[in-house]
Amino acid sequence: MSTYESKRTKELAEFQRAISYAFDDITLLNTALTHSSYTANKQEVLEHNERLEFLGDSILSMIVSQYIFKTCNHMAEGQLTRIRANIVCEQSLHAAACKINLGKYLAISKGEELTGGRTRPSILADAFEALIAAIYLDGGLGKSKTFVLNTLKSTIKQAIHNKIISDYKSFIQEHIQKTSHGKINYKLLSEAGPDHSKTFEMAIMLDEKILGLGSGNSKKEAQQAAAKDAVEKLGIENE
Secondary structure: OOHHHHHHHHHHHHHHHHHOOOOOOHHHHHHHOEOHHHHOOOOOOOOOOHHHHHHHHHHHHHHHHHHHHHHOOOOOHHHHHHHHHHHOOHHHHHHHHHHOOHHHHOEOOHHHHHOOHHHOHHHHHHHHHHHHHHHHHHHOHHHHHHHHHHHOHHHHHHHHOOOOOOOHHHHHHHHHHHHOOOOEEEEEEEEEOOHHHOEEEEEEEEOOEEEEEEEEOOHHHHHHHHHHHHHHHHOOOOO
């Protein structure tokens, strides 16, 4: 066994303990945690997680839909659709992936790792869906349902009670319009890194007062992060 294979076996064993699920077919888990960038320049044929992501997306949607359909039996279709959208969105899945420290166990290329791939929301959200599919294929619907509902328990509760904010920029803009005559604007504080992998730091301002700070790989992402920081610091809740 190569040094990499030995290290990977230990990593996968550790991850299984973290998620409280033991795979019969460990290759399913390894595939779920393998990003396409890792396989791109390898001579041997390796599977990555995109096909599992495709399946996991459907399984996740079905599990969440069934749960909120039974739990929220007083709600109309439109309300159920909104709740589901807030649960299965990239933001929520990224948070769930971080909760189980999924990024630590991803197999990604050196280049992707150097540009922040191990913490990138889109990569983690996709891998989380792939993991759902891997559990489904290995242990069946019951096991995947248990994993989803346990891992997303707080997210589902927040979504049902309309506490999830999907667009922090719009949310804080609406709040300020209701409570203040001031003007919201965003200020670029710094940018660093090569053109293909820049990091931007933004401040959200109310007139000349800084409400929050945020960083991201694009100005838009940094603005959302700054708006989220402001919402949390101000203690603003969704109504």
